[in-house]
Amino acid sequence: MTKKTEETTATEETDPNPGSPCEGCDGANKGGRRGFLFAAGTTLLTVGGGLAAIPIVGVAIAPAEASDPNRWVSLGKPARFKPGQTVLVKFTNPWDSPTDGETNENVCYVRCIDPKTFQVFAVNCAHLGCPVEWFAQSRLFMCPCHGGVYYEDGSRASGPPPRGLFEYEWRIDGDSFEILGGRLPGLQETT
Amino acid sequence: MSRMTRITRTIAASALLTVLAGTAPSGCDRLPGKPPPYPPPVVLASTPAGFQATWTDRCSGCHGADGALGAGLPMRNGEYLRAVPEDTMFSIIRDGIPSSRMPGFGGDAIGGLDDEVIRSFVQGMRSAWGDAGAKGVSQGIPWKVDAGDGDPTRGARLFAAKCASCHPSDEPADRAVDPDPDPLVAGSVTDPFYLRLVSDQHLHSNIVFGRADLGMPGATGPFRGPDGRTVEGTLDAGDVADLVAYLGAGRSSLPSGPEVKDGAP
Amino acid sequence: MKQEGNVRKSLDWVDDRTGLVSVAEHAMFHKVPRSAKWWYVFGSATLMFFMVQLVTGILLTTIYVPSAAEAYQSLIYIDQRIPMGWMIRALHGWSSNAMCVMMLIHMTQVFLHGTYKFPRELTWVAGVFLCLTTLGLAFTGQIMRWDANAYWGLGIGAAIVDRVPFAGNWLRSVVLGGPDISGATLSRFFALHVFILPGTLIGLIGVHLILVLKGGISEMPKVGQPIERETYREDYEKRVKKTGVPFFPDAARRDMVFCGAALIALIGIASWYGPIGPGPLPDPQSIEVAPRPDTLFLWLFAVLALLPPQTETFLILVGPPVAIALLAALPFLSPTGERAPSRRPLSVIILCIIVTALLVLTWLGIGSPWSPVMKAWTSIPTPVEYVRHRSPLELQGAIQLQYAQCRNCHSIGGEGGKRGPALDDVATRLSWDQLVRQIQQGGGNMPAYGKNLSSAETQALVAFLSTLDGGDLPATIPGAMEMQPGRDESPTVDPTAPLDEADASVASR
Numbered sequence: 001m002t003k004k005t006e007e008t009t010a011t012e013e014t015d016p017n018p019g020s021p022c023e024g025c026d027g028a029n030k031g032g033r034r035g036f037l038f039a040a041g042t043t044l045l046t047v048g049g050g051l052a053a054i055p056i057v058g059v060a061i062a063p064a065e066a067s068d069p070n071r072w073v074s075l076g077k078p079a080r081f082k083p084g085q086t087v088l089v090k091f092t093n094p095w096d097s098p099t100d101g102e103t104n105e106n107v108c109y110v111r112c113i114d115p116k117t118f119q120v121f122a123v124n125c126a127h128l129g130c131p132v133e134w135f136a137q138s139r140l141f142m143c144p145c146h147g148g149v150y151y152e153d154g155s156r157a158s159g160p161p162p163r164g165l166f167e168y169e170w171r172i173d174g175d176s177f178e179i180l181g182g183r184l185p186g187l188q189e190t191t
Numbered sequence: 192m193s194r195m196t197r198i199t200r201t202i203a204a205s206a207l208l209t210v211l212a213g214t215a216p217s218g219c220d221r222l223p224g225k226p227p228p229y230p231p232p233v234v235l236a237s238t239p240a241g242f243q244a245t246w247t248d249r250c251s252g253c254h255g256a257d258g259a260l261g262a263g264l265p266m267r268n269g270e271y272l273r274a275v276p277e278d279t280m281f282s283i284i285r286d287g288i289p290s291s292r293m294p295g296f297g298g299d300a301i302g303g304l305d306d307e308v309i310r311s312f313v314q315g316m317r318s319a320w321g322d323a324g325a326k327g328v329s330q331g332i333p334w335k336v337d338a339g340d341g342d343p344t345r346g347a348r349l350f351a352a353k354c355a356s357c358h359p360s361d362e363p364a365d366r367a368v369d370p371d372p373d374p375l376v377a378g379s380v381t382d383p384f385y386l387r388l389v390s391d392q393h394l395h396s397n398i399v400f401g402r403a404d405l406g407m408p409g410a411t412g413p414f415r416g417p418d419g420r421t422v423e424g425t426l427d428a429g430d431v432a433d434l435v436a437y438l439g440a441g442r443s444s445l446p447s448g449p450e451v452k453d454g455a456p
Numbered sequence: 457m458k459q460e461g462n463v464r465k466s467l468d469w470v471d472d473r474t475g476l477v478s479v480a481e482h483a484m485f486h487k488v489p490r491s492a493k494w495w496y497v498f499g500s501a502t503l504m505f506f507m508v509q510l511v512t513g514i515l516l517t518t519i520y521v522p523s524a525a526e527a528y529q530s531l532i533y534i535d536q537r538i539p540m541g542w543m544i545r546a547l548h549g550w551s552s553n554a555m556c557v558m559m560l561i562h563m564t565q566v567f568l569h570g571t572y573k574f575p576r577e578l579t580w581v582a583g584v585f586l587c588l589t590t591l592g593l594a595f596t597g598q599i600m601r602w603d604a605n606a607y608w609g610l611g612i613g614a615a616i617v618d619r620v621p622f623a624g625n626w627l628r629s630v631v632l633g634g635p636d637i638s639g640a641t642l643s644r645f646f647a648l649h650v651f652i653l654p655g656t657l658i659g660l661i662g663v664h665l666i667l668v669l670k671g672g673i674s675e676m677p678k679v680g681q682p683i684e685r686e687t688y689r690e691d692y693e694k695r696v697k698k699t700g701v702p703f704f705p706d707a708a709r710r711d712m713v714f715c716g717a718a719l720i721a722l723i724g725i726a727s728w729y730g731p732i733g734p735g736p737l738p739d740p741q742s743i744e745v746a747p748r749p750d751t752l753f754l755w756l757f758a759v760l761a762l763l764p765p766q767t768e769t770f771l772i773l774v775g776p777p778v779a780i781a782l783l784a785a786l787p788f789l790s791p792t793g794e795r796a797p798s799r800r801p802l803s804v805i806i807l808c809i810i811v812t813a814l815l816v817l818t819w820l821g822i823g824s825p826w827s828p829v830m831k832a833w834t835s836i837p838t839p840v841e842y843v844r845h846r847s848p849l850e851l852q853g854a855i856q857l858q859y860a861q862c863r864n865c866h867s868i869g870g871e872g873g874k875r876g877p878a879l880d881d882v883a884t885r886l887s888w889d890q891l892v893r894q895i896q897q898g899g900g901n902m903p904a905y906g907k908n909l910s911s912a913e914t915q916a917l918v919a920f921l922s923t924l925d926g927g928d929l930p931a932t933i934p935g936a937m938e939m940q941p942g943r944d945e946s947p948t949v950d951p952t953a954p955l956d957e958a959d960a961s962v963a964s965r
Contacts, residue, residue: 060630063630063635069634070635095634099526101527102524103607103639104639105740105741129614130611131608131743135833135864136300137292138860138903140903142828142861142864144827144828145747145757145761147827147865151903158903184614187615222730224726224729226535252832252858252863253858255840260840262854263851292858302742377847378846405844
């Protein structure tokens with residue numbers, strides 16, 4: 001009962017043109033001032049919305065559009081690594097923001113084969129990214145999540161990982177051992 | 192009348208709730224769900240609880256849940272703990288023993304302990320087990336092995352007289368077949384594979400300090416002779432050096448193919 | 457009664473200006489079937505817990521700092537320094553679990569009673585999206601804790617997104633807010649958890665409730681009263697008009713009792729178990745962590761461990777959308793017909809399978825037998841029975857078993873990893889040569905140790921393993937041990953003998 005009153009009131013107030021279900025949708029097809037206003041409104045709103053969307057969408061997906069975040073990061077002198085050993089090494093992510101806190105620190109495994117030959121592994125398991133732990137005794141990397149295991153050269157030994165450990169590119173620049181770090185290693189990487 | 196009652200009740204209930212809400216903060220802190228203080232209080236490894244926790248976490252796997260009856264050398268042995276200098280114990284725990292199966296638990300090891308923690312752990316171990324076990328087992332022989340001044344021939348004679356009865360050179364009696372295994376017969380220590388896995392220091396420590404948890408005497412004996420009778424008489428430092436020299440000579444007694452150096456990374 | 461007249465007058469005035477009062481009155485006093493009894497309380501309870509979430513959540517945002525550098529400390533501050541702050545966190549955390557549980561029970565009930573059928577299809581569809589949004593809130597809530605589990609949980613999410621063909625890398629950056637997990641990631645998930653998802657949820661709840669009012673509360677299903685498009689609406693309205701009762705207070709009484717009891721239970725659980733987390737710091741440098749999701753997502757954790765690696769990417773990416781689509785399409789797949797569970801055996805069987813699967817997977821997730829026990833090698837001693845009566849070489853083998861981290865995956869004496877088989881009776885299964893080959897070459901999901909063990913180490917290890925014939929363990933099932941091969945000559949074949957011997961040796965120690 002109340003509803004009915006409501007409906008009639010609404011019709012009386014907003015529709016001076018009884019017979020057409022609504023003003024706009026009808027007016028769009030008509031020529032004249034009404035039609036022009038409707039077309040102008042639609043255009044202006046579309047243009048305005050499009051303009052507004054540029055920064056909105058831009059900021060929302062900006063991180064993905066950023067240029068290559070990888071930078072050469074020094075891990076210290078090459079001499080700190082002893083042949084035959086694999087060690088966990090800390091480094092600061094070159095891609096950072098002021099509020100990153102602990103997450104700006106990062107780690108990788110450096111395997112020194114001989115003073116000129118290295119392998120640098122990401123700690124993230126190739127299965128789903130959990131941190132693998134190096135066991136120097138059995139010379140294996142083990143993942144605590146789903147049990148992926150890797151040999152000391154990073155190749156897959158057992159478990160669900162589809163491939164071996166991710167590797168960072170490395171170089172020796174003068175007296176500095178550097179890796180190309182910055183982005184979280186993932187399956188869609190070349191190395 | 193009914194309305195008056197209702198109003199009175201409402202007022203009473205609101206008053207009660209206010210009182211509850213007011214006193215709750217103090218009461219809330221006594222509820223079991225209140226989180227423990229942060230950061231959690233540091234339990235020093237030198238205290239019994241701290242020592243036990245670290246021991247269980249890092250040592251019990253090889254040295255036994257209670258410091259004895261593990262596969263490795265028992266630490267619940269006051270004589271041994273007193274004989275090894277604190278600094279040596281510290282560096283063994285920190286860096287491990289290369290070419291043995293004692294890993295390092297400090298330094299660069301993943302999740303390694305800080306130096307102070309290891310030092311206080313050593314203290315904790317001494318205060319927990321420094322008085323455990325029989326006294327005088329080692330006959331005052333230094334804990335550290337002397338390199339290469341033993342006489343293997345004399346060692347062989349000593350071994351035959353005092354050790355061979357429990358450590359026969361042949362395969363140990365098949366536990367499954369022998370219905371009543373001699374509990375003291377512990378199997379061969381002249382097996383070249385065994386000898387290649389252990390250092391002279393390991394042999395020395397075992398002979399001097401014994402393994403009371405497995406029924407092996409230290410340097411004081413008593414030993415068991417070839418005829419099964421008890422042999423009185425103790426071992427002195429020279430005897431131990433001779434025994435180690437004799438056993439050590441057996442390491443290369445069997446030829447073997449190329450292999451990774453034992454235990455070395 | 458003059459006072460009540462005034463109240464009515466004011467209400468009428470508000471209604472005249474807003475129209476809201478009549479809507480509310482309709483919602484409160486609309487007629488519902490008499491048979492709507494205790495089965496129908498779970499939806500209200502879900503809503504009630506969401507109210508708790510809103511209130512406690514808003515309170516938490518007044519103190520929580522959504523910055524990767526400070527989030528953890530602000531949580532500690534809430535727990536330790538704000539009077540009763542921990543209680544708000546506990547309520548928020550446990551109410552989240554309770555909301556999910558109530559929602560799942562509500563959904564199960566609707567499925568079981570065939571309530572989703574004509575004309576309530578869209579109510580179900582809105583419910584499916586409510587379910588997804590709620591699970592999304594639960595997942596993002598885990599991230600707000602910003603501890604090690606949150607950090608590595610994000611890593612897992614990133615690794616899953618990364619598997620999307622072609623766009624994976626790009627999508628991952630959008631999700632993480634950058635090339636790596638960082639402050640931007642927390643801010644993104646904060647926006648999701650605090651604005652986007654709750655906003656969506658409130659909107660969906662509105663739609664869901666409007667649809668419930670429009671379609672009317674369903675009756676309990678009756679055998680032999682199938683739904684037919686032509687007649688159902690008319691029949692339903694007739695029946696409700698005749699025998700129905702107003703929602704408030706007749707039907708609402710049960711909801712009120714249940715919600716009240718559930719609320720008190722929630723407060724009890726929160727004050728007993730306290731806030732959930734935060735765990736260790738989200739420090740990528742401390743890698744000695746074993747990330748685990750909250751209980752609600754343990755089944756997912758189990759699925760990810762158990763999927764065959766070859767099909768994994770396909771199933772992870774295709775499975776969820778297909779499952780969600782099927783769920784949403786349910787009312788269109790079976791829009792009419794019987795509602796009674798006894799006449800819908802297929803639905804009941806499917807429900808049983810899904811519930812059993814989720815429970816079993818959750819149970820597996822709790823134990824996670826596929827995960828190596830990372831500290832087993834130093835923290836779980838060789839059982840004393842396996843140390844006694846072993847030769848020096850065998851004892852070196854026992855040390856080697858610890859040292860080479862074998863026990864991270866293999867148990868002896870019931871302790872250790874469960875990934876590989878228990879080794880207590882390995883000697884009854886593998887000969888000396890087979891043991892050597894297995895250790896050297898691996899296989900059957902075991903790494904090859906050939907390069908890392910010397911001949912002496914292998915010899916010692918195999919010598920020790922060869923002593924593990926099951927004879928040192930007391931028989932848990934009397935007589936069962938005799939069935940094992942190679943035990944006939946064993947002195948411990950008499951089930952009482954080893955026990956006595958063990959007792960004696962323990963006593964002598």
